[in-house]
Amino acid sequence: MVPYLFLGFGGLLVATALMVILHRNPVTSALFLVLSLCSLAGIYLLLQAEFIGMVQIIVYAGAIMVLFLFVIMYLNLQHDVEHGAHIAWRRGIGWMVGALLLLFSALLFGRGWAVGPAAAVPPAAEGGNAAAIGRVLYSRFLFPFEVTSMLLLVAMVGAIVMTRGRRAPEEERA
C-alpha cells in the first residue's frame, strides 16, 4: 500500500507545483505551494522521517508561507497580466530550459545511477526519529547548529532594519 500512497502524494506534489508556476493570481500560487509542501510532508512520513515531516508543516507550510501570504496581501497584488512578444520569447526559453533539464535527469537515471535495490525499512531508532535526530544534532552537528542560530538572528535583525524605513532628519530632531 505504501507505493500507492507514495504515487498519490507524488502526483499531488507535481500537480500542485505545476499550478504554482502556471496560475495567474499570486495568492492562488501561494496556496498551491502550501498544498505541495503538505504533500511533501506526507512523503517524508512515508520515508520514515516523521520529525522532518512535521517540522516541514510547522516551519514551511505554517510560518514561511504565512509570511508570503502576508506580503502578497500587503502589496495588494492583482492578477498577473503579461503580454508582448518578449514575454513569449522568455516563456519559450524558460520552458525549454526546464524540459532540457528534465531530459538530462531522465538520461542520468536511465543509466541506473542513483537507484540501488529498494532499501529495507531502517529499524526504528531508539526513542523515535526525533530522539535520534536530537542525539546526532547536538553532538556531531553542534557547531553548525549554533552557527545557524546566529544566521537566524542576523536575518531577523536585517529584515527589521530594512523594513523600518528611514525617518526624515527633521522628524528625528523633533
Next chain:
Amino acid sequence: MNGLASLWAIPAVQVTAWALLKVVIILGVMLGVVSYLIYAERKICGHIQARTGPNRVGPLGLLQPIADVAKLLLKAEFTPASANKVIFHIAPILAVFPAIVTFSVIPMGPPPMFVVTDISVGLLLFLAMSSLGVYAITLAGWSSNNKYALLGGLRSSAQMISYELAMGLSTIPVLLRSGTLSLTGIVESQSGVWLVPGTRIPLPNWGVFHWYLVLPFLIFLVTSFAETNRAPFDLPEAEGELVAGFHTEYSSMKWALFFLGEYMNMIVICSITVTLFLGGWHGPGPAMLGIVWYLAKLFALLFVFIWVRWTFPRLRYDQLMGFGWKVLLPASVVNVLLASVWLYWRANG
C-alpha cells in the same frame, strides 16, 4: 463473504477499519459536545451576568442548540460580489479541518483502544495543525474583499503566529520531563502518585504538580486563549471594533462553520492541556474509567475558558502583541532553561 474475510486478514485493513470507526465516534461525539458547549457558554455567561441564560426552548433551554442549527440552516447565504469565490468558500472548511485532525492523536483512555493513532511525534502534529489554523482566518479576511474583514484577518493571524511561539516553547519542559514526543508517552509519564519532597503528602503525578511545570501550564493556558481567538484576546472578532472582524461577510452555514471551528479548536486545545499538564486520562479507579476522567478534566478546563471570557476585558491590539512578544516569550525561554537545569541536576546528583 469469503472475500471480506480474506480482506480482514490483512493487518493494514484491520487497523484502518478500527481507526475509521474511532474517527466516526469521535466526530459524532465532539460535534454534539460543540453544540452543547455553545449552550453551556450562554448559560454560564447568563449566570455570571446575573441573569438566566436561554431557558425557553425545551426544559432549561436544552433544545436551544437545535433551534440555533435549524435557524442557521434556513438563513440566506450571501456571497459578496467581488469576493474571490473559491477561497471564500474554502476558508470556513480550513477553520474546522486542523482541529479535527488533532483529535486523532489525543489519548482519551488507556491505549491502544482509546486513541485513534499513536504516532511518535504527536505533540508536533498538534503544533503543525495549530500553525495551519492561521490560514483560515487570513484567507477569510482577504477573500471577503472588505477592509474590516481584511484588517481583522491580518490582525488575527499576526496574533496567532506570535502566540504560537510561546505555546511551543512552553511545551518543552513537558518534553524534558517525559522524554518523548508521543502524547500517549507523555500521559504515561504522569501515571501514579508521588510524595511531595520533605513531607508525606501524596499528590497525583500530573505535570502541573511539579514546580517547574506550573509556569508553563499558565503560559500554555494564556497562549491557548490567544490561539483560539477567545477573550481576552478576541480583538479580531470584536463586535464593537471591526464590525465583525474577519467573518463580516459570512452568513448562515459558513459562519456556523467558523464558530464550529472556533469551539472545536477550544476543545482540542483543552484536550491537549489536559494531556500535557493534567495527567490525561489518569484518575483513581480502574484504567477503563480513563475516559470518564478525561472528559471530567476537559469540561473543567472548558468551564475555565468560558469563565475567563466573561470576566476579563479585552486587550488592545498593541497590548496583546507586546504581551506575547515581550512577556510570554522570554518567560517560556527562561522556563526551558530552569527546567533543563533542574532536571539535569536531579538526574546527575
Next chain:
Amino acid sequence: MIPAGWTIALSAIVFCIGVAGVLVRRNALVIFMSIELMLNAANLAFVGFGRQLGSLDGQIFVFFVMTVAAAEVAVGLAIIVNVFRLRETVFVDEINLLKG
C-alpha cells in the same frame, strides 16, 4: 517499500518545475516561490538518499536547509517590500534602473 529511484526522480521533476518557474514568471514573489520549490526538491533528495544509505545525516541536513530557507525568505521578502515601496512594482522586468 519505496525504491530510492522514485524519490530522486520526483525530486528531479519538482526541481525542473522550479527552474521553469524562475525563468518563465515575471512576478518576483512567484519567482521566490519557485525557489522554495527547488529547495524543497533538494530536501526530498536529501531524505531519499539518507534513507538509501541508512544514515540520519540526510535528515539533519534537511533541518539546516529549512532553517536557512526560513531566514532567506524573511530577508528576501523584506527586500521585495522595499523595492515595491520605491518602484511600485514587483515585476522584475520593470526594476531595471540602479538609480535609487
